[in-house]
Amino acid sequence: MPAKVTALRTRDRESEATRRAILDAAEQLLATVGEQGLSIREVCARAGVTAPTIYHHFGDKAALVARVVDDCFADFASAFAHRAAPHDPVEALRWAFDRYVEYGLGHPTHYRLMFGNRPSRPSPAGLASYDGLRRRVMAIADAGRLAPPLEDATAAFWAAVHGVTSLVISEFWSPDNAAIALVRDAMVDQLITPKPVPARRTKGASK
């Protein structure tokens, strides 16, 4: 088996290079003009290929975008991985909240792509991201400090952080708005057990 495994055949290499060129062009365009403004023809021009090539490799405009979004999720995950979280699980959750908002502010178009309001597109990478948040909440539960059930707590925290990030991105808020910390601390305080008292409030939860 001479060069069958060690090196890619020249055809495969060229094909892979074409895929990369297309993905790079698409990502660059998505970051600037968004999914709405993304045109296959413009991707073609930037990548130096023609339309059938794109459709051969990715099948669809939506699939091409989904592929780029997956890369965005990877980038998003690394934004967490590259920084050290506090050891205390509660402080780590607060920290994650800030990183989340920070990322959305730094990559508004990517954020919109990943968590935009297009009807339920449960990408695997998105679910993995959600699972990362669940693990952080679980760390609090493991420390015996989580008040509500795990799933409820995770979902509630995710909703709050998403609401805040959405508003920051839409420039409704300035990034240093005190309301951000207000939402963050409201959620964290509600999630952890108070001090000694188990839980007192029973106000009507369902409508």
Add this chain to the structure above:
Amino acid sequence: MPAKVTALRTRDRESEATRRAILDAAEQLLATVGEQGLSIREVCARAGVTAPTIYHHFGDKAALVARVVDDCFADFASAFAHRAAPHDPVEALRWAFDRYVEYGLGHPTHYRLMFGNRPSRPSPAGLASYDGLRRRVMAIADAGRLAPPLEDATAAFWAAVHGVTSLVISEFWSPDNAAIALVRDAMVDQLITPKPVPARRTKGASK
């Protein structure tokens, strides 16, 4: 001055009827296929007009959509007006939270149009809606029970309710999820002063 004021001239009446036909067709289409799927030509077919008529009256596809969105805000506001809120301002805020989510669940496409993540479209009707929320929070402040500054409290509450509604609409949650009440109560509890103490919170607000 015979029929100058008492009755509209026939031309104006016809013109207004045309506008209404276009708006009705557009609203119906927007509710079913969303802004993305809305086609001027389809609106033309349903309203029984041709394209230049639409452009003459509304100027733009975006302007037409914006006009429909304004009507949506009016509908949204009436969803609040037609129901009696609790007298207690804190309970009224909790109630507003539920009505908000309820409306988003009942009119997901309209909600996406109104509060979707398109980069900052500060429609007057949208600002009026936000102002309605601010008044509710101000009622709590007037009762001497609001802990944070008014603007921060309003913004935080709005972010939380928007995050929850977004997730409910995207079918990430079921409408009776316990997490909804969790976010609601977390925000309300954080907004009101604990017991008798005027204002206490000093937790790290800026990052």
Add this chain to the structure above:
DNA sequence: TCACCAATGTAACACCGCTATAGCCAGGGC
């Protein structure tokens, strides 16, 4: 009555996502 002008239609432009078809050419069997 009559000229004006708002309102509407005709036809077209430039662009879009997408694809049927055909050609190129590296790779592998003979």
Add this chain to the structure above:
DNA sequence: GCCCTGGCTATAGCGGTGTTACATTGGTGA
């Protein structure tokens, strides 16, 4: 060494989109 196969790419085009220049009509104010 040759030819054939098949993956990859380009040409050209389809039906659709938002938008607009231009022509036309018919109420309306003078």
